[in-house]
Amino acid sequence: MANFIQQVVSGLASGGIYGALALAIVLIHRATGVLNFAQGEMATLSAFVCWSLIDHGWAFWPAFGATIFLSFAGGVVLEQTVIRPIQNGPLLGIVILTIGLLIAINGLTTWVWGGAAKQFHGPFSTAPINVGGVAFSKQDIGVIAISVVSVVLIGLLFTRTKLGLGLRAAAANPTEARLVGVRVPGMLALGWGLAAVLGAVAGVMAAPSLFLEPNMMQTVLLYAFAAAVLGGMDSPVGAVIGGLVLGVLLNLVGTYVHWVGGELRLAVALAVILGVLLIRPAGLFGRTAVRRV
Amino acid sequence: MRSSTGCGSDLSLLELRDVQARYGEITALHGVSLTVAEGDFVAILGANGAGKTTTLRAISGTVKTSGDILFDDHKLFRRSPEAMARKGVAHVPEGRGTFSTLSVLDNLRLGAWVQRGVSPRDLANVFEFFPRLYERPDQQAGTLSGGEQQMLALGRAMMAKPRLLLLDEPSLGLAPLVVREIFAALKQLNEGGTTIVVVEQNAALALAAANHAYVLETGRVVLGGDAADLKANESVRRSYLGY
Numbered sequence: 001m002a003n004f005i006q007q008v009v010s011g012l013a014s015g016g017i018y019g020a021l022a023l024a025i026v027l028i029h030r031a032t033g034v035l036n037f038a039q040g041e042m043a044t045l046s047a048f049v050c051w052s053l054i055d056h057g058w059a060f061w062p063a064f065g066a067t068i069f070l071s072f073a074g075g076v077v078l079e080q081t082v083i084r085p086i087q088n089g090p091l092l093g094i095v096i097l098t099i100g101l102l103i104a105i106n107g108l109t110t111w112v113w114g115g116a117a118k119q120f121h122g123p124f125s126t127a128p129i130n131v132g133g134v135a136f137s138k139q140d141i142g143v144i145a146i147s148v149v150s151v152v153l154i155g156l157l158f159t160r161t162k163l164g165l166g167l168r169a170a171a172a173n174p175t176e177a178r179l180v181g182v183r184v185p186g187m188l189a190l191g192w193g194l195a196a197v198l199g200a201v202a203g204v205m206a207a208p209s210l211f212l213e214p215n216m217m218q219t220v221l222l223y224a225f226a227a228a229v230l231g232g233m234d235s236p237v238g239a240v241i242g243g244l245v246l247g248v249l250l251n252l253v254g255t256y257v258h259w260v261g262g263e264l265r266l267a268v269a270l271a272v273i274l275g276v277l278l279i280r281p282a283g284l285f286g287r288t289a290v291r292r293v
Numbered sequence: 294m295r296s297s298t299g300c301g302s303d304l305s306l307l308e309l310r311d312v313q314a315r316y317g318e319i320t321a322l323h324g325v326s327l328t329v330a331e332g333d334f335v336a337i338l339g340a341n342g343a344g345k346t347t348t349l350r351a352i353s354g355t356v357k358t359s360g361d362i363l364f365d366d367h368k369l370f371r372r373s374p375e376a377m378a379r380k381g382v383a384h385v386p387e388g389r390g391t392f393s394t395l396s397v398l399d400n401l402r403l404g405a406w407v408q409r410g411v412s413p414r415d416l417a418n419v420f421e422f423f424p425r426l427y428e429r430p431d432q433q434a435g436t437l438s439g440g441e442q443q444m445l446a447l448g449r450a451m452m453a454k455p456r457l458l459l460l461d462e463p464s465l466g467l468a469p470l471v472v473r474e475i476f477a478a479l480k481q482l483n484e485g486g487t488t489i490v491v492v493e494q495n496a497a498l499a500l501a502a503a504n505h506a507y508v509l510e511t512g513r514v515v516l517g518g519d520a521a522d523l524k525a526n527e528s529v530r531r532s533y534l535g536y
Contacts, residue, residue: 169403172392179353179390180453181378181407
């Protein structure tokens with residue numbers, strides 16, 4: 001039983017990371033219909049920036065704060081310089097552009113930081129703490145806390161502020177949004193900035209348990225896609241819950257189903273994508289698009 | 294063409310001078326000129342494809358145009374829908390443009406986007422006009438009935454406290470009772486000082502509510518004047534009123 005609880009908590013920690021990245025994907029997808037394949041590499045780049053700041057003697061938390069800020073700015077700039085010029089072009093073109101971005105950012109991180117894996121010392125020790133006979137890793141608890149806080153903050157921004165209302169309006173109906181005076185292009189740029197922030201959180205949280213190297217987030221991105229599909233591509237709440245469910249599921253299957261073990265976890269995630277698309281394409285929390293005719 | 298139509302000495306809030314608009318190869322407006330006085334209630338009549346909707350879209354900046362558009366006696370350059378909303382133009386497009394995935398209350402809040410904040414008094418005012426919205430603030434706009442959606446669209450426009458309210462076919466597909474309710478609200482808004490331009494297929498309804506009217510045919514203004522005069526006009530009667 002103790003082992004089971006440990007596995008669940010550790011699954012929630014990975015799930016928080018998947019959920020944050022899945023939320024980033026869903027935010028952009030909802031606003032523009034684009035699947036941002038570069039989201040994982042953007043997160044890796046953020047983690048490298050944070051690592052460099054720490055390497056230059058910064059303490060973790062100031063470095064983390066600066067990384068969040070730089071990632072936001074980077075996301076905004078990326079939208080304005082790369083995405084906006086082809087915003088009105090065919091969707092496929094934009095999707096392919098994000099794949100190009102994936103390759104470009106991957107190349108950039110390899111060029112600047114090299115391909116060798118780096119040790120990333122997170123803010124939380126990996127030492128276990130004992131709660132009622134069950135040993136939890138402090139790192140897991142910390143990662144869960146950070147993921148939850150960042151997701152809740154983004155949620156409050158979207159549901160409780162005027163800016164969030166504008167972001168939702170621009171995503172729901174850009175034409176109408178402009179008619180009531182919302183500056184839609186600004187909102188889209190802001191959306192990319194926020195997605196980059198969530199990616200940065202995911203990247204920095206993932207880096208201590210994975211090794212920091214240019215391809216670090218590629219598998220995580222696939223898990224995040226699975227989480228987003230599971231929750232519903234258009235449901236922010238679904239993305240986060242999908243991430244948590246997937247994290248726990250993968251951990252439990254990896255632990256208790258011996259022929260899956262550690263190696264077949266990715267296959268399980270892909271099976272989840274396939275299963276959801278076959279049985280409930282809108283995902284757990286997504287709505288099937290219904291149109292009045 | 295009588296473009297300055299018995300508006301008396303009232304200041305003109307809006308003036309279109311030879312406005313042309315095209316969608317790709319197709320020219321929708323061949324040079325529309327019209328004037329709307331401050332506080333006026335103007336109906337734009339015409340058959341399908343006459344350019345009524347495009348005229349509204351030209352005013353709200355959702356279609357590219359050539360020719361001059363004057364608002365408040367200032368010529369407008371580089372118009373965009375956002376800028377026009379800020380100037381006090383609220384456009385309720387055809388098909389009850391609401392944010393269908395957002396709640397009733399969020400839709401109304403968005404109406405006040407150009408305002409400093411959501412004023413509880415304005416909100417109360419909208420709810421007083423349309424009690425049915427008050428009963429369901431959290432309902433998704435897309436799940437409202439057609440009439441309720443039109444009320445919401447109008448309520449949202451009211452939240453912007455517009456100087457000029459543009460409505461495209463507000464009666465389309467609605468039950469007569471609801472249509473009466475909507476037009477009563479428009480009349481009341483107009484009496485409160487809001488200038489209104491309404492595009493309507495239902496000419497009898499529009500001419501009864503409006504003070505002035507213009508008739509469009511194939512992208513041109515062919516007739517304009519007092520609503521009462523147009524109602525009596527032989528060709529308007531035959532083509533648009535059907536008696």
